[in-house]
Amino acid sequence: MSGHHPSAAIAERVRHIESLLERHGVIAPGEVDRRIDDLLAGGTPLNGARIVARAWTDPAFRERLLTDANSAIRELALSMGGGASELRLKVVANTAEEHHVVVCTLCSCYPTALLGPSPSWYKSDAYRARVVRDPRGILAEFGVDLPADVRITVWDASAESRYMVLPRRPEGTDGLDEAELAALVTRTGLIGTALV
Amino acid sequence: MSRINDIGGMVGFSAVVVEPDEPPFHADWEAHLHALNALLIRQGVYNRDEFRDAIERMPPAEYLAASYYERWFAAVSTLLVEKGVLTPDEVAGGQDATAQRGPADE
Incomplete structure (x- = not known):
């Protein structure tokens, strides 16, 4: 429960959904990467x-x-x-x-x-x-x-x-x-x- | 009525495990999912309360078996379908990534 599980399958599913949302124009290409940078540079x-x-x-x-x-x-x-x-x-x-x-x-x-x-x-x-x-x-x-x-x-x-x-x-x-x-x-x- | 996330005070859990020098994310997909969710909320696809609700109405056995970000993945998948952004087939497509890419752009 709430631990860390083998993640190859879910990694592929997240990639898949991210690329679908980009193709549908819901998110802009590169937006996720920029957001990750913001997250990592945020509160401390x-x-x-x-x-x-x-x-x-x-x-x-x-x-x-x-x-x-x-x-x-x-x-x-x-x-x-x-x-x-x-x-x-x-x-x-x-x-x-x-x-x-x-x-x-x-x-x-x-x-x-x-x-x-x-x-x-x-x-x-x-x-x-x-x-x-x-x-x-x-x-x-x-x-x-x-x-x-x-x-x-x-x-x-x-x-x-x-x-x-x-x-x-x-x-x-x-x-x-x-x-x-x-x-x-x-x-x-x-x-x-x-x-x- | 309480749901499975309402575990405050529940007995039977083991010791709290602390991971020294823990990174913010344990895998790239966790960071991508976190960012994706933030963008979907910012764009008004769904709001924060709907996101929490989607986690909290997971089937109890699935909730307890899932890791923290696996719960997030379940909730984001649920909401993308419920909001009509993606079809169930599109969301499921990533499970067999090599075979199911065809009709995703319809």
């Missing part, structure tokens, strides 16, 4: 990491981010898509008392503009099924063992609403500048299956 976890580093160093920005993330990320020239199709973003902050983790139980909704393409495990049936029932068990599989009194909140993304975790700033990072702090932040931390 560095965007999410920049947001986190700014929130760690600028308390007023942190407040704006947690109140209205869509507006706040524009200060960093980022957005959740343009105009009417903008997706709602909510940023949830980890604290000493509460840890957040994100999933899309129904499919694979994810803040792609801020984190890039999602990892396969995020889209896997196992993660989607299990993280809402046993988040602590999933976190343990990722090597995250939280104290028993830390509350875990799981956010289920939807077609219109996306979530990103604001990890806690690690101890001993007082001397680091914003760029150095951003380099500490991982995609897994932004999903909530790592501490940072």
Whole structure:
């Protein structure tokens, strides 16, 4: 389930449909290749990491981010898509008392503009099924063992609403500048299956 | 009423498998399919909700057996036929690519 299967036959079928759509004039020749280039050049976890580093160093920005993330990320020239199709973003902050983790139980909704393409495990049936029932068990599989009194909140993304975790700033990072702090932040931390 | 994609909380799944240094796509056809789907949505052949729905109404056994992008392929194929863009024969043609190319331009 949801793994990777031998793909020669399906590769041929995709090629076949793509060439039919080109011949029918539904898509222009070369359009698919250009779109793939755009996809690969699009969002990256560095965007999410920049947001986190700014929130760690600028308390007023942190407040704006947690109140209205869509507006706040524009200060960093980022957005959740343009105009009417903008997706709602909510940023949830980890604290000493509460840890957040994100999933899309129904499919694979994810803040792609801020984190890039999602990892396969995020889209896997196992993660989607299990993280809402046993988040602590999933976190343990990722090597995250939280104290028993830390509350875990799981956010289920939807077609219109996306979530990103604001990890806690690690101890001993007082001397680091914003760029150095951003380099500490991982995609897994932004999903909530790592501490940072 | 829930459909097979509504698996949040379902028990019996194995450990989550993390692939280190995973590429964005595992095969060229996945990238092509992803791009193709984006273009079809942009051109209004169908919309994002119809695409999700087409995945979510897959027969449950097929849904569970399919990889992530195999689900996408099933949904795109379904919608291209339902929207009258391609005939069922045209969509099926790629299954026997050497034999079935003939009437595709009709």
